[in-house]
Amino acid sequence: MxxxxxxxxxxxxxxxxxxxxIGLHMSISGDHGATGAHAHANLLGWVTMAIFGGYHxxxxxxxxxxxxxxxxxxxxxxxxxxxxSLYLMLTGNAAMEPIVALSSLIAFAGVLLFxxxxxxxxxxxxxxxxxxxx
Ligand code: HEM
Numbered sequence: 001m002x003x004x005x006x007x008x009x010x011x012x013x014x015x016x017x018x019x020x021x022i023g024l025h026m027s028i029s030g031d032h033g034a035t036g037a038h039a040h041a042n043l044l045g046w047v048t049m050a051i052f053g054g055y056h057x058x059x060x061x062x063x064x065x066x067x068x069x070x071x072x073x074x075x076x077x078x079x080x081x082x083x084x085s086l087y088l089m090l091t092g093n094a095a096m097e098p099i100v101a102l103s104s105l106i107a108f109a110g111v112l113l114f115x116x117x118x119x120x121x122x123x124x125x126x127x128x129x130x131x132x133x134x
Contacts, residue, residue: 002063004072008053011076015045018083037087044079044107052114062122071117075110078103 019041026032052075056063081103089096 001057002060004063004068005053005057007072008049008056012046012049012053015041015049015079015083019045022087034087034090036090037083040079040086041083045083049076049079055114055118059122062117062120065117065122067113067117067120071110071113074113075107078105078107078110082107 019038022034022038022041026034026038052072056068062068082100085096085099085103089100
């Protein structure tokens with residue numbers, strides 16, 4: 001597996017652990033105020049990062065490019081700042097709002113960079129092969 005794919009899966013599982021921890025805390029406390037942080041940790045963190053990692057695993061040539069690492073750094077930084085600041089904002093710290101706004105835009109920039117990766121040309125190395133019939 002390309003290094004960037006492995007890195008994405010390792011980061012994704014950290015966000016799943018965090019997302020589920022927030023979900024369990026909400027369930028146990030009965031206070032569902034942090035639902036937004038829980039849902040975004042699971043969806044922007046676990047689900048989206050696993051899809052990014054899976055794409056790189058299927059496209060190892062694209063995964064070797066410098067842009068892949070730049071995209072990982074931008075997206076991961078955005079999400080890593082967004083989740084705790086959103087959690088704090090939703091649990092009563094209104095001062096976090098500008099940080100939530102800025103980190104959302106950084107995460108979105110990471111998504112746009114991934115769109116560039118997807119639309120850029122690159123040979124798809126892993127493909128289903130059909131054995132020649134005799
Ligand atoms: C043990 C694991 C989990 C627990 C204990 C948990 C718990 C919760 C709780 C308590 C809520 C608030 C519900 C409400 O107030 O209406 C919630 C909402 C939500 N959860 Fe989870 N969750 C878990 C896993 C996940 C996973 C893996 C995902 C996504 C991959 C996810 C996505 C969501 C979403 C999108 C919402 C918002 C739903 C809405 O507002 O309609 N959850 N969860």
